[in-house]
Amino acid sequence: MSTIVLQSWKRCQESNLKATENAHDQIISMNRIKEIIQENHLLIRRSLPLFGRLEPFLLHTEHIALLADRHGNIIHTVGDPTFANQAQKVQLQIGANWKEGHKGTNAIGTALIEKQPVHVQGEQHYFLENQFLTCSASPIFSTAGELLGVVNISTRKEYNHPLSLTLVCMVAEALQNHFLSAEADRIVTLPQADSRTQRSLPLIGLDRDDRIVGMNESAKRQLGSEVMGRVIEQMDAGMENTIQDKRKRIWPSASPALLKPFPRLAGTCPRFLQAKMLGQKAARVDFPVLLLGESGTGKELFAQMIHETGPRAQEPFIAVNCSSIPENLIESELFGYEGGSFTGAQREGRIGKFEAAKRGTIFLDEIGDMSLRSQAALLRVLQEKVVTPVGSNQSRPIYARVIAATHRNLPEEIRAGRFRADLYYRLKGVMIQLPPLRSRTDIPELARHLLQQLSPEGVAPSISREAQALLVSHSWPGNVRELQGVLIQAAFLADGEDIEADHIQLEGLDEVRDVLESEDALPSLKETEKEAIRRAIRATGGNVSQAAKLLQIGRNTLYRKMAEYRISLPATWEEL
Ligand SMILES: Nc1ncnc2c1ncn2[C@@H]1O[C@H](COP(=O)(O)OP(=O)(O)OP(=O)(O)O)[C@@H](O)[C@H]1O
Incomplete structure (x- = not known):
């Protein structure tokens, strides 16, 4: 028995699984199966072509190939229908869960735990009922290195063949390379460190800034996963050859x-x-x-x-x-x-x-x-x-x-x-x-747009030339949000008529800012601001959005000021 299988048996014994009893299979509802398939739709979609190519080779051989998600749920199967029928007796079928925790030592569950290829042959299965099987499974990793699931090939124990493990590893690797080619902008290959021991070409996926966004297992073994996110040119990664480049397709098409x-x-x-x-x-x-x-x-x-x-x-x-x-x-x-x-x-x-x-x-x-x-x-x-x-x-x-x-x-x-x-x-x-409003050259147009939004069913009021001049000359510390507030007030004061300069109330904000900036007045103004925030919070029963509206500042600004002045919300905050 391999060390991996021995360790798995130990885990099963420690979890008090009884080898002679039947596994505690959960009956999974059709709805749950649909949910699981939905959760894994990308993995399934990308794996289907490969499983489709595998299928003809498995027919009449008493072999089936299965795809399981990272929780051990079987989400796709192809292969010999006669053997598929026998496999169903132990729930080796879509919707069943083959986690080691309740199915004992088995290729799917054990490969998920070990995160490496596993071959489990006949009597090496922990549960007696599964010992008619021989299974090989290899984990599938995303290009960023997260475990997505496993690919598994199962047959009767008499047909045990060492090559089945190589085959699942190749399928898992082909899948990972396929993910890499779908997700990266450019794929480069490094010279193989040792072509005798390395099974496949080390492939690296790069984004448009040449940052490493994915690697296949071979590249990971050569470079280590800590190079993820680094720019390839800054690394001593040796010569590389580009074998796919999608960058030209992305950017020019964005005309x-x-x-x-x-x-x-x-x-x-x-x-x-x-x-x-x-x-x-x-x-x-x-x-x-x-x-x-x-x-x-x-x-x-x-x-x-x-x-x-x-x-x-x-x-x-x-x-x-x-x-x-x-x-x-x-x-x-x-x-x-x-x-x-x-x-x-x-x-x-x-x-x-x-x-x-x-x-x-x-x-x-x-x-x-x-x-x-x-x-x-x-x-x-x-x-x-x-x-x-x-x-x-x-x-x-x-x-x-x-x-x-x-x-x-x-x-x-x-x-x-x-x-x-x-x-x-x-x-x-x-x-x-994003430019601040004071540096924008389109304040009148923006104001007209915002007024139109305020009167979706009616005709928005026009803004007189003098009123526009006021809007343009203001420094807008609160940016578009402040402009929105000023326009609501102006439209209200204009009462259905056009907006005149008198209706534009830019009250005090600039003065307050000026005074705030004068050093002598600082402490007392801070106090005033603190008190205003406290009162607004009290008045709105702790509703931050409403308090921000009352104070005519953005919600985020209010949060910031509350943190700065160490003002906390009553009750609700503490209960969070
Ligand atoms: N160009 C624009 N056209 C129309 N409305 C805009 C525009 N820019 C901002 N607004 C409006 O201004 C208000 C403030 O915008 P938003 O909340 O996106 O700003 P923000 O930068 O995220 O602010 P904060 O950092 O305070 O959260 C929103 O009501 C938004 O709809």
Whole structure:
């Protein structure tokens, strides 16, 4: 018996599995099978062609090939129908679960635990009822290295053949190479370290910046998985040959005529249009996006548009305000938690925002306000593309696209030691800088658009020349959000008539800012601001959105100020 099989038997004995009893198979409902197939649709879709090619060779040979997901659920089978019938007696069929924990030593379950190819022959199966089988399984890894499932070939024990293990390894490797070719922009191959011992060509997948985004097992053995995310030219990786290059297809095809419009984003200012075009291009590809801009410049709206016009539009868009979550809760919020893992946690546990975003988009707003500890945890997740819920030791793959945003100057934050450089480089696949409103040349047009939005059924009021001049000359510290507020007030005061200069109330904001900047007055103004925030929170019963509206500042700005002044929300916050 191999060491792997011996160790597996030991685990089974320690778990008190009784070899002579039948395995505790769960009967899985049709609905659950559909869900499992849905969860693994990408793996199945990409594996089907290969299984299709394998099928004719398995017919009349009493062999079947199976695909199982990373939990050991069988999700696809092909092969000899006679043997498939016999295999069903022990539930070796679609929908059944072959985790070692309840099926004992078996190729699928044991390969999942060991994360390496496993051959289990006849009597080496732990349960007597499975000992008529001989099975070989090899794990399938994503290009980023996460375990996706296993490919397994089973037959009767009399037909045991050592080559079946080689065959499953080749199928798993072919699948991984196929994933690599679908996901990377360019694939390069390294010279083989030792062509006698190396089974296949080491392949490396690169993004358009030549950063390593995936590797097959052979490359991983040669370079180690820690090189993921590094730029190939900066590495001493030896000579490489490009064997596939899709980059030319991605970028030229994103000509302006082919870009999908961002209907909710108004503006004609050249700086804004340039940012919008970058966003439209980013919607077509899957790179991480980093949105930079002051509060209220439209970062969240931009992120929504990138999501809604891209291929992930049918999946969820989940926005997370990183500055509003207390540091000790951020990991459980993002990555989820197991039941009872900390005081105040829900008994049944909860999935995190990354998993909730499924194959959609997670929008990490105010990323620059995250603590260094949380940044380290986030970086790990982005690198490994798996989350480990708080209190659990099981990691789960994540598929969401990441769009991050901040009003902070991240290079400056990095220099000050408050932001991790490696996280910054991970996040800034495509970087888009949104101009502040005061530097935009299209304030009157934007104002007309916002007024139109305010009166969807009627005719929006016009804005007189004097009123426009006021709007253009204001410094807009609150950006588009502030403009929205001013226009609501103006339309209300105009009472159905056109908006005149008198209706534009830019009251005090500039004066307040001027005074705030004068050093002598600073302490008392801070106090005033603190008190205003406290009162707004009290008046709205702790509703931050309403309090922000009352104070005429953005929600994020309010959160920031609350953190700065150490003002916490009553009860609800503590109960979180
Ligand atoms: N170009 C635009 N066209 C129309 N509406 C806009 C535009 N830019 C921003 N807005 C509107 O302005 C408001 C503020 O935008 P948004 O919340 O996206 O800003 P933000 O940069 O994410 O702010 P914060 O950093 O404070 O969260 C929203 O109501 C949004 O719909």
